[in-house]
Amino acid sequence: MALPDTAPLLVGLLLLFHAFGAWAIVEVTMEDKVEVxxxxxxxxxxMFTTDEGLGGTTIQWFYVPPNKERQRIYNKEPMHEAAEQNTLFTHRISLNVNxxxxxxxxxxxxxxxxxxxxxxIKxxxxxEAEGRTQLQVFKSPxxxxxxxxxxxxxxxxxxxxxxxxxxxxxxxxKPNITWYRNxxxxxxxxxxVVVTSSTTIESSGLFSVQSELTMKVKKEHKDAVFYCEVIYFVPGATKxxxxxxxxxxxxxxPTEVNIWVESPKGKIKEGDTLELRCDNxxxxxxxxxxxxxxxSEYSVENKTMVRTNVKRLDGGVYECTFEETDNFEEISGSTKVSVNYLESAVITPKDSIAVMxxxxxKASCNALSSLQxxxxxxxxxxxxxxxxxxxxKSATLETAGMYKCVVTVPEMEGMKTSSTLQVNVKGSPQILGPDVQEVETYETTVNLTCSATGFPAPTIMWTTSDGKNxxxxxxETEDGAQSVVTFKITSNVKVFCNASNDFGSKVVEFNIKTKSKGFVIAIIIIAIxxxxxLGSVLYFLYKKGRICGRSGKQDFSKRKSSKDNIVVEMKSDNTEEAILLGVNGEKQQPNDQ
Structure with a gap:
């Protein structure tokens, strides 16, 4: 606050200096800018200097609004100082003089x-003298x-x-934006390449910047990495x-289209499921x-086409075509598919053959195949x-029978075909079994079986020794014929099996012997x-004490000795010594046997 009694003194001093024409020297030094x-x-x-000293110095601060006159914000006189009212800085500024x-x-x-x-400075x-400083304020975006x-x-x-x-x-x-690719x-x-930017000044006075990148895209950009870099300023540095x-x-x-067999891996055979895959x-x-x-044309789902139970006609060239529907540009790729096959086996002669x-x-078997x-x-x-x-070379009756021809493809598992051939050997019949067969029976009815081989199939006749048919x-069997006869018998009899065909005959004799049932019954009674x-004798010996160790394990054996001398060796689980008994039950040592 100014003192009233000092004002006249100051005015007087000012007039005095003016009267003598002496002017004070004042200098002010300030930084060009202050960043914060x-x-x-x-x-x-x-910073200021004056040859008058500090007693009568006045310090005033101004700021320069945009496109306006300077405006004072602070005034310090020797006896009074204060911030100007109603300015942007009234309540935010202070002055410190040292x-x-x-x-x-x-x-x-x-x-x-x-x-x-x-x-x-006045x-x-x-x-008076003055200095200027630009205040620069920074805000990170x-x-x-x-x-x-x-x-x-x-x-x-x-x-x-x-x-x-x-x-x-x-x-x-304002921040700056730069675009980068890789x-x-x-x-x-x-x-x-076109980069366009736009700047927005917010109500706070801060800057917001948006940048847009447009460019001519090439195939090599498919894996490119894009990003933007923002450069902004802080006091004394750039970040x-x-x-x-x-x-x-x-x-x-695409510049290339590929098609390949996805499965099966390796060679393909008829009946397989074929999976083709197409990609570009x-x-x-x-x-x-x-x-x-x-x-034929087939649609492709998920780049894959599947055909089941393929045949040889499914082989050939498969072409995969990619068509761009905007400009109708096409590009194709192809692959050749071979479907291997094995036809049914064919035997020559067919079905059957007859040789003498x-x-x-001699017979042959062939099957047409795409592989060995x-x-x-x-x-x-x-x-x-x-x-x-x-x-x-020389067929026998044993050569006859059913033959099976099997054709396989060694290099492909599962490829197999077969056919059969019936071989017949022409010749006189042969009857299975010995020429004379003995048959014993207790029954009054007998069944006889006669099996003969030969081709043509022989005719079998049954006759008895008295000439009865x-x-x-x-x-008929696979290799000949079989006959079964049933007849009643009352006594021993001979029955003949006669097998014959165009090339000869063969006879087998059956000697049938009957046995009486009464004789069998008599044998059974005698055995009983x-x-x-035997049971009575054993029981008698038991009662007389001639048999010991009723519950033990016993071994009885006969051996030759002196006349009327019978030796029985007894062994018991509870004794370590073998006891020999004579006829009279006397004990004998083992070395007396």
Whole structure:
């Protein structure tokens, strides 16, 4: 506060200096700029010198509004100081004078304080000096956000396509955005790369910047990484923030189409399930993939075509065609499929063959196949020959029978076919069994069986020794005939089986002997009687004490000794010594035997 009684003195001194024409020297020194982050306290220093001393010095602070006259915000006189009312800084500033340094403090600075400040020093004489400092306020922007286009981009687009946009908010001074692809900065290039930016000044005075990247997409960009870099300023430095990385989907036409057999692996045979897979080195979305075979066309699902139970006609060239539906461009690839086959085995002669006994048997077996085959012959499940020809130099009756020809493909498991051949050997009949067979029976009815081999199948006749023909049932077998006769007998009799065909005959004799049932009964009665006598003798010996160890294990044996001397050896589980008893029951030593 100014003192009233000092004012006349100061005025007088001023007039005195003026009268003598002596002017004071005043100098002011200030920094060109002061940098501070928003929200902090800025300190602007005004260094001054005067040869009058500090007693009569007046310090005034001004700021320069945009496009306006300077406006005072603080005034310090020798006897009075105060902040000007109703200014932007009224409640946020203070002044600290220390010797010849006057420091103006501005609290909670914002971007609106980014102004020029003036320090004016006055003395008692009209001499004055001033200095200026630019206050620069900084605000770090938010972390940049980046968005990629959601749809894919075709390499066929004539004009550059939008890749994405990058946005950063609330920075001061204005941040700068640079786009990168695979760590390489992107600059505007005619018809190739276009970067456009727009700036928004928020109500707070902060800057928000948005940048958009458009470019001509190529196939090699399908794996490219895009991101934006934001450069912003802080007091005494420049900082950089990198956004997240993004990828784009690039649609491009294929330059090659491949088709291959997915399964089965290896060779294909008739009856297999064929799975063909078709793929290309493009990824165009608006496309159709088809597989053509001969005059047929098949749709492809998930790049795969399946055909079940394939035949040899399913072999040949399969062509996979990729068609881009926007411009109707096509590209194709093909593969050849071989379906291996094995036809039914064919035996020559067919079905059956008849050869004379002693002649050569010869037959062949063949099966048409796309691969090398192996042929084997079996009779009664037993291997008899290898190769497609069956040969027997001199056929016998044992040669006759059913033969099976089996044809396989060694290099492909599961390829197999077979056929059969009935071999008949012409010759006189042979009857199974000895020429004379003995038959004993106690029955009054007998069944006789006669089996004969030979071709043609022999005719079997039954006769008795007295020339009587017997009626019998005859059936043909695989290698001849069989006959069963049933007749009543009253006494011993001979029955003859006569098998004959165009090449001879064979006779077998059955000698039938009857046995009386009474004789059998008599034998049974005698056996029972002898068993009863044996039981009585044993019981008698037991009662006389001649048999010991009723519950022990006993061994009885006869051995030759002196006349009327019987030795019985007794062994017991509870004795270590063998006791020999004579006829009279006297004990004998073992060495007396």
């Amino acid at each position: 982050m928003a929200g902090e306290t800025a300190q602007i220093t005004c 010797g010849t340094a006057a420091v103006l403090a501005i609290r909670d600075v914002g971007v609106r304080d980014n102004l020029e400040f003036i320090c004016v 003395t008692l004489t009209p001499e 938010t972390f940049p956000t980046i968005e990629a286009v959601e749809t894919g981009i075709s390499v066929n687009e004539e004009a550059p396509s939008k890749i994405g946009s990058c946005r950063v908010k609330n920075g001061y001074p 760590n390489m900065p992107l600059r505007n290039t005619p018809r190739e 950089m923030t990198e956004s997240q990385h993004i990828n784009i989907t690039v649609y491009y036409l 080195n493009g990824n165009y979305p608006s496309s159709i993939t088809t597989i053509k075979h001969q005059n 006994e002693g002649e050569e048997l 085959t192996s042929t084997t012959w079996f009779k009664n499940e037993k291997l008899v020959s290898k190769g497609n020809t069956l040969s027997v 017997l009626n019998a049932l005859q059936t 009687f002898l068993l009863a006598i």
